[in-house]
Amino acid sequence: MGRLVSIPSTWELLVRDSRPALFVLPAGLIIGAITVYPILYVLWLSLHERLLIGNVSRFIGLENFARLWNDARFWNALGNTLYFTSVSVALEVVLGLAIAMLLHRAFKGKGFMRAIVLIPWAIPTVVAAKMWEWMYNGDFGVFNYLLGAHINWLGSAAWALNAAIFLDVWKTTPFVALLLMAGLHTIPKELYQAAKVDGASPWVTFLRVTLPLLRPLLLVVLIFRTIDAFRVFDTIYVLTGGGPGNTTETLSIYAYKVLFQTLQFGYGSTLAVTVFFLVGLITLVYVRALRAGTT
Amino acid sequence: MGNKHLHNGLLAFIVAGCMAVAGCTKEPPPDPNTITITFKHSKLFGDPAALQTLIKEFEREHQGIVFHTSKEPGIRVKDETLPSSSDEQHQFYVINLEAGSSDFDVFAIDVIWVAEFAKAGWLRDLSKLLPAQDREEFFRGPVEAVTLDDRVYAIPWFIDAGVLYYRKDLLAKYGGVPPPRTWGKLVRIAADIPKHDIWQGKQYEGLVCNVLEYLWSSGGAVLEDGKVVIDSPENREALKVMVDLVRTYRVTPDLVTTLTEEPSREIFGRGKAIFMRNWPYAWRLLEQDGSPVKGKVGMTVLPHFPKHPSAATLGGWQLAVNKNSKHPEAAEQFVAFMTSAKAQKHLGLTVGFQPTRKALYEDAKLLAAQPALAELYKIFQRARPRPVSPYYVLLSQAMQSEFSAALAGVKTPEEALSALQSQMEQILKRHK
Numbered sequence: 001m002g003r004l005v006s007i008p009s010t011w012e013l014l015v016r017d018s019r020p021a022l023f024v025l026p027a028g029l030i031i032g033a034i035t036v037y038p039i040l041y042v043l044w045l046s047l048h049e050r051l052l053i054g055n056v057s058r059f060i061g062l063e064n065f066a067r068l069w070n071d072a073r074f075w076n077a078l079g080n081t082l083y084f085t086s087v088s089v090a091l092e093v094v095l096g097l098a099i100a101m102l103l104h105r106a107f108k109g110k111g112f113m114r115a116i117v118l119i120p121w122a123i124p125t126v127v128a129a130k131m132w133e134w135m136y137n138g139d140f141g142v143f144n145y146l147l148g149a150h151i152n153w154l155g156s157a158a159w160a161l162n163a164a165i166f167l168d169v170w171k172t173t174p175f176v177a178l179l180l181m182a183g184l185h186t187i188p189k190e191l192y193q194a195a196k197v198d199g200a201s202p203w204v205t206f207l208r209v210t211l212p213l214l215r216p217l218l219l220v221v222l223i224f225r226t227i228d229a230f231r232v233f234d235t236i237y238v239l240t241g242g243g244p245g246n247t248t249e250t251l252s253i254y255a256y257k258v259l260f261q262t263l264q265f266g267y268g269s270t271l272a273v274t275v276f277f278l279v280g281l282i283t284l285v286y287v288r289a290l291r292a293g294t295t
Numbered sequence: 296m297g298n299k300h301l302h303n304g305l306l307a308f309i310v311a312g313c314m315a316v317a318g319c320t321k322e323p324p325p326d327p328n329t330i331t332i333t334f335k336h337s338k339l340f341g342d343p344a345a346l347q348t349l350i351k352e353f354e355r356e357h358q359g360i361v362f363h364t365s366k367e368p369g370i371r372v373k374d375e376t377l378p379s380s381s382d383e384q385h386q387f388y389v390i391n392l393e394a395g396s397s398d399f400d401v402f403a404i405d406v407i408w409v410a411e412f413a414k415a416g417w418l419r420d421l422s423k424l425l426p427a428q429d430r431e432e433f434f435r436g437p438v439e440a441v442t443l444d445d446r447v448y449a450i451p452w453f454i455d456a457g458v459l460y461y462r463k464d465l466l467a468k469y470g471g472v473p474p475p476r477t478w479g480k481l482v483r484i485a486a487d488i489p490k491h492d493i494w495q496g497k498q499y500e501g502l503v504c505n506v507l508e509y510l511w512s513s514g515g516a517v518l519e520d521g522k523v524v525i526d527s528p529e530n531r532e533a534l535k536v537m538v539d540l541v542r543t544y545r546v547t548p549d550l551v552t553t554l555t556e557e558p559s560r561e562i563f564g565r566g567k568a569i570f571m572r573n574w575p576y577a578w579r580l581l582e583q584d585g586s587p588v589k590g591k592v593g594m595t596v597l598p599h600f601p602k603h604p605s606a607a608t609l610g611g612w613q614l615a616v617n618k619n620s621k622h623p624e625a626a627e628q629f630v631a632f633m634t635s636a637k638a639q640k641h642l643g644l645t646v647g648f649q650p651t652r653k654a655l656y657e658d659a660k661l662l663a664a665q666p667a668l669a670e671l672y673k674i675f676q677r678a679r680p681r682p683v684s685p686y687y688v689l690l691s692q693a694m695q696s697e698f699s700a701a702l703a704g705v706k707t708p709e710e711a712l713s714a715l716q717s718q719m720e721q722i723l724k725r726h727k
Contacts (some may be wrong), residue, residue: 015362017375018434050340051726052389052390052393053389053411053414053415053685053688053689053726054415054685054686054688054726055393055415055416056726073696089578112369137548137550137553138549138553138568139548139550139558139562152549152550152552153554154553154705155496155497155549155550155552155553155703156549156552157703157704157705161508177426189347195690212401240497240498240553241497241499242698243495243497243499243552243695243699243703244496244498244552244699244702244703244705245499245696245697245699245700245701245702245703245706246498246696246699246705247703247705247707257692260386260388261382261383261385261688261692262688263386263389263688263693281398
């Protein structure tokens with residue numbers, strides 16, 4: 001009697017086992033070429049003194065990182081970035097949640113309102129920033145006109161970074177509201193009914209039902225927004241270019257100036273690598289929090 | 296119906312045929328041996344036809360040209376414009392030149408890049424085109440900016456410098472006083488009238504141009520024999536005056552820290568200021584029909600501190616030849632042609648170009664077309680280049696930050712200048 005099942009040869013096994021890997025290979029190569037390679041290259045560059053001006057190129061190990069540590073401009077930019085990120089994200093999440101809950105209720109013209117709310121988010125950032133630059137104009141801007149004030153929005157150290165935050169909040173709150181609205185839809189109505197039967201006040205319902213069930217989505221929103229805000233570039237570049245006196249210079253703007261205005265590729269890469277690791281760190285913290293919440 | 300289809304088909308056939316043999320264009324087919332040089336520059340003000348006319352003329356004049364090494368049937372010039380942002384142009388040039396590109400032969404560069412590009416070895420030595428005895432024909436500032444170790448790396452093409460605009464009518468009302476010669480006098484007039492003194496105080500390259508005019512006109516300097524001398528008593532005093540214009544005398548509004556050239560012109564153009572520092576380009580726009588200040592504007596040299604001459608920051612464009620150009624001799628010919636008195640005059644008459652050759656400022660026809668040139672002559676003679684250093688862009692980055700910090704009150708002028716001194720020293724040390 002012949003065998004009923006043919007036993008595959010080692011070769012066949014090898015091919016069969018590696019088949020999934022082969023299918024993934026093209027995608028892997030593309031991702032490797034466009035993501036992994038540049039990241040590694042920037043890492044490599046960050047260990048070099050490389051200047052197009054003067055045509056300098058030499059390996060200097062961690063010297064750039066030592067320079068970064070003693071660079072007052074870097075710490076200033078980091079401080080600005082952290083301030084911008086924390087204030088704008090906090091405002092966006094609070095306002096976004098309020099708007100989402102408002103729009104979640106049934107009322108006439110709800111569809112229309114939802115569409116209207118999204119407009120700021122739909123406008124390209126550079127265009128919005130240019131618009132706001134005019135509105136902030138200290139001479140004939142609409143904000144000073146409405147307030148009857150003479151505030152030097154973009155030219156004073158006290159206001160400039162806050163002015164950029166207002167713009168970011170205006171522009172991105174709709175995005176947060178949209179995501180949270182989707183989250184609100186997933187909460188079963190029965191839970192609200194049950195809360196009502198138990199005699200819970202609206203505030204208690206919000207704290208005990210809405211917030212816990214929105215938690216995973218809130219964390220996702222926070223991850224998105226924090227990373228985005230941390231890398232902020234176009235908003236501020238258009239509004240102030242980093243001025244006055246570097247009071248609105250964030251890490252991305254500083255990196256841009258070092259990389260593309262003064263063409264110091266080595267030190268600029270060091271800055272970029274630092275931003276990369278900081279963003280990685282933030283993500284790690286959030287993902288941990290997300291996991292802790294789900295298990 | 297069928298007839299119409301046939302007609303359309305025929306028409307399409309004829310058009311296609313024309314395009315195929317290119318027989319329907321006016322130009323004769325180019326000689327296959329004609330060499331082509333590429334000219335990169337930023338967009339010129341006004342009618343682009345002015346430059347095209349010159350290029351055509353150059354091509355006509357250079358048919359069958361004989362060079363040392365070759366005889367060419369002709370030279371064609373392809374001109375290509377770059378984005379108007381100065382940063383983007385700088386980036387474009389540096390990236391391409393560093394990579395050894397020969398895609399362009401002749402290019403227009405800002406005064407502040409010449410030293411950098413020359414030091415990097417990207418520019419062809421053009422000393423032959425501008426021998427020592429001919430340098431007198433040009434304004435001193437641009438010649439200084441294009442010269443490194445007594446070699447010339449670009450030929451001045453268009454000159455620019457900071458000027459003081461003033462309101463003639465308001466000064467007349469104020470008792471017919473002449474425009475102020477000192478900063479102190481400027482403050483007094485502006486405070487008395489009272490109307491603003493406007494300049495460019497945003498954190499950007501223009502701020503450096505503005506501040507240097509105050510520093511230089513107080514006898515201060517930035518670099519001396521390659522040494523940083525920015526933290527000097529003269530400079531501290533001058534920077535303090537700028538801060539005081541805003542904070543103490545209040546003749547300059549605090550929104551000056553947001554102003555670049557165009558917003559300043561806009562404020563002055565609406566009649567809200569009596570004085571404005573700007574570049575000469577604003578003149579035509581202030582004097583055009585419909586401008587509220589038309590006929591009321593004067594232009595003169597910037598004020599200075601007592602006992603020191605007035606100074607203006609030099610701007611403008613120079614023509615250089617790419618070291619890797621495949622047709623260096625043709626490229627040199629083109630630079631010589633474009634910077635000649637004839638070409639500069641043509642651009643002066645058509646698009647309001649400010650020539651770099653002094654003699655043209657006595658040309659009756661040009662003066663009739665641009666009456667402001669008479670006054671500009673005096674200003675351009677005082678125009679000083681920003682520190683001529685291969686690392687200027689790095690130095691400027693530091694200056695922009697610290698000057699802006701002083702104006703915004705983040706630092707005192709003393710703190711800003713002492714920080715700047717050590718930053719600039721470090722930049723020069725690092726790049727020895």
